[in-house]
Structures are given as structure tokens and as C-alpha cells.
Amino acid sequence: MSKRQNSKYKIDRRLGENIWGRPKSPVNRREYGPGQHGQRRKGKLSDYGLQLRAKQKLKGYYGDITEKQFKRAYQEADRMKGDTSQNLIGLLERRLDMVVYRAKFAPTIFAARQIVSHGHIRVNGVKCNIASRLIQPGDVVSLGNKAKEMALVIEAQSLPERDIPDYVSTDGNDKVTFTRVPTLDEVPYPVKMEPNLVVEFYSR
Incomplete structure (x- = not known):
């Protein structure tokens, strides 16, 4: 990582x-x-x-x-x-940490990477801790049992500033399916x- x-x-x-x-x-x-030069005219x-x-x-x-x-x-x-x-x-967008972020399982992309690396994420029911793994259309990404009660995850799911995009289909609060590879306009x-x-x- x-x-x-x-x-x-x-x-x-x-x-x-x-x-x-x-x-x-x-x-x-x-x-x-x-930094000290931050206010200089660019x-x-x-x-x-x-x-x-x-x-x-x-x-x-x-x-x-x-x-x-x-x-x-x-x-x-x-x-x-x-x-x-x-x-x-x-x-x-197919990176596992990004799919976790898009699914609102984590409040930031950095938190999403941490959740993955700590083994809290399942891909098609199998634990995966590799943040850079490429997810295929049709793959199901879900939270592990411990992660469902984590304050970080609960906070992320209540964030008003972003919505789950169309290419990530939700199934309850703890499972999503990556339906297709998005285009630039959809992200x-x-x-x-x-x-x-x-x-x-x-x-x-």
C-alpha cells in the first residue's frame, strides 16, 4: 500500500x-x-x-x-x-478503493484505501485487501461484519455532499454491484x- x-x-x-x-x-x-510563497501572484x-x-x-x-x-x-x-x-x-474508477468510496462506505478516498487494506471489504464474498485491484462489471463489493458498525462507515453513509453514481448499484447499506465502466461525463x-x-x- x-x-x-x-x-x-x-x-x-x-x-x-x-x-x-x-x-x-x-x-x-x-x-x-x-507555504511562504503561496500568496504570490501566479x-x-x-x-x-x-x-x-x-x-x-x-x-x-x-x-x-x-x-x-x-x-x-x-x-x-x-x-x-x-x-x-x-x-x-x-x-x-474500477480500482477497489474508488468503488468503496463511490459506494459511500468511506468519507474520503484515503479512508476507503485504509478500510480495504485493513481487510474490511469483500469482493464477491471473498476478503480483499488490495486497494488497486480492478473491479469487473458485475462484481459485488460488500462490507465485512465488523465494518458495518464502524463510526467511519456510518458517517460516510450520511454525507450529504455526494451521491452514489448510476454505475454503482446499491443493495441495502452494505453491498453494491459495479454495473459498468463509466465514461468521463458520468463520473x-x-x-x-x-x-x-x-x-x-x-x-x-
Whole structure:
């Protein structure tokens, strides 16, 4: 499991956007970046800068996964038939930690990864602790018995700021089915994501 090396809200402030749509985000109060140079006026970004920023935003949204994992997802998307940017989003949405987050089993993507790694999640009835596992359409993801009573899970299910998307079908409070791989338009991002710029970044 990859360990997050810095505060997750620093990602928000560095990018200047509330990328998870959380009410606690410091961007809601301070729109400038972190650190002593955060309030400096920002210059116009180059094409490379725009591509890098799009990559950082998408990578940050999915729990700030490692560069190695993210690049591997891009390479896999590039090998697949069809639009590479759509394929990339599809692969990222199929990650087990993301399906757990979409199902509202966890309040944040970081908490979703922790719940998976601690063995609280079942895939088709079998315990799985690999957050990066790719879920197939038709797979059933459910909570383990202990997880059903966890305060973290109960809090997540009551969150008003996000809804469960159409491609994740619920069966009660503790079980969901991943019905299909979503397109970019179907994914409920709180901010605009530009996977086409990410593809440009890696295909330079």
C-alpha cells in the first residue's frame, strides 16, 4: 500500500481547487497556495504547466496514488482500444478503493484505501485487501461484519455532499454491484477534470 507523505488538504491548496468537494477544505477559506510563497501572484501557465497540473489534479483526486501506479494506468489505457482519456478514467474508477468510496462506505478516498487494506471489504464474498485491484462489471463489493458498525462507515453513509453514481448499484447499506465502466461525463467530479491533457503530458 502506498503511504501518503503529506497532508491531503495541501493537495487542494496547491492546486487552488476543492478537488473532493469537501466542506472542510481550506480552499473554501484561503484560495492561495500553501507555504511562504503561496500568496504570490501566479504567472500564466505554459502548455506543459497546464498538462502537469491536470495530471496532479487527477492523480490527487484518486488518493494521490504513486507516480508509478498512475503511469502504469496510463500505459494500460493507451494499449486498450478506443479513446485513451476515457480508458484512463475507466481504469481509475474500477480500482477497489474508488468503488468503496463511490459506494459511500468511506468519507474520503484515503479512508476507503485504509478500510480495504485493513481487510474490511469483500469482493464477491471473498476478503480483499488490495486497494488497486480492478473491479469487473458485475462484481459485488460488500462490507465485512465488523465494518458495518464502524463510526467511519456510518458517517460516510450520511454525507450529504455526494451521491452514489448510476454505475454503482446499491443493495441495502452494505453491498453494491459495479454495473459498468463509466465514461468521463458520468463520473461525479466536484471540479473539472481534463484527462485529455494527462494523455498529452505522457505522450510528449
